[in-house]
Amino acid sequence: MQMFHNSTSTVLIAVLKRDLVIGLRHRSELFNPLVFFFIVVTMFVLALGPYETTLRQVAPAVIWVAALLASTLSLDMMFHSDLDDGSLEQFLLSPHPLIIIVVAKILAHWLLTAAPLIVAALFLGLMVYLPQTAIMPLLLTLLLGTPVLSLVGAVLAALTVGLRGSGILLTLLILPLYIPVLIFSVATVDNAAKGLAITGELYFLGAILVLAATLAPLATTSSLRIRLG
């Protein structure tokens, strides 16, 4: 019995460690979303002009849309390399519950792609003249919102793994589902910039995160079973 209890957490940690090591060894995969994030924001600034008042107004929207795109871009990799080298099939065949493995993979994906974005957003916020008071709320929304992106994204990444042109397909499947996160996050940062209360919006984001954390791993495991079954 003791061993059984240990094994669940052991599997979780083993898969997490494995994914983190693979991610850290493939530096480009780790840095590309980050660079992409910076480039998209720069493109917006170039398109809008260097005017402080304009930029200050659109800053939350620009940063959040760029973060959505960067996170979507990295989703395609979540199960892809595992499918190529056959480890995904081993996961499905392993005696351990698939959901534990899926949770570990989602967690690893978030740590590798979203966590760096949160740090980068700190600098980007300053670059697009986001008021000081809105910087902390921006990071809070990213902290609550990006796990939702990884969780919901995992379901669709599992559904589209190994398909022709899965990258663009995944993008057009996932972006409509990100709308609530986008709306509440941008509203939070906007309100913070205007000095209004933000707790309501943060609670909404938290609620969405709880819902996604409850349902997404289940949906991801059945998606994987269907695609590879």
Next chain:
Amino acid sequence: MFEYFYKYGSPRHFYDLSKMFVPWLGGICLILLIAGLTGGLVLAPPDYQQGEGFRIIYVHVPSAWMSLFIYMVMATAGATGLIWKVKVADALARASAPLGASFTFLALVTGSLWGKPMWGTWWVWDARLTSELILLFLYLGYMALQTAIDDRRTAARAGAILALVGVVNIPIIHYSVEWWHTLHQGPTITKLDAPSIHISMLVPLLIMALAFMFYYAAVVLLRARYEILENERNSAWVCELIEQRRG
């Protein structure tokens, strides 16, 4: 009861049975359509504020209702296929998607046509219009996934998961968009305060809604029949059917 369910849930029985239903459903749809259109376009009085322009609601409102209804049907059929492995349900879900997308598109186009004389622009980021646009994206995503997966059995089950994820998300998306809309009081829309609709206008509307429902039922059965033929193209009964046709 389950025996009954399984007997008529089998693709073959469904194929034979649906052949009988389609002309009836189509006929009822035609009668309702004629009744609804005469009622709506001829008998109903012009609106006191919008004049004759309001008559587009006889197409717009039923399509908007159908767009959401079909998504629910799609998700329910998908879940039925996923849980009880009913092949007919898979075919119904797949056949529903293009119809739902068409109704959503129709609702958007008629809304836009109505918006030009009433609001003065073709497009307004109104909460309901925006939600409808997002629904269209969800339908298109579902169809894209269906065409991307070659194996039809896997495609049906993957589509079912996607439709279920969509169903969980639709209310969240809808309310967040509504909330977003109230937040951004953009260009002030002089939204005509809708007085409760008069009975002479309401009855044709309900008839039209029923007509659309029957149209959907007829066409989805027809489409599902083709889906089933394609899914079962290697089974004995379909081969027999082809032999019979060839004579």
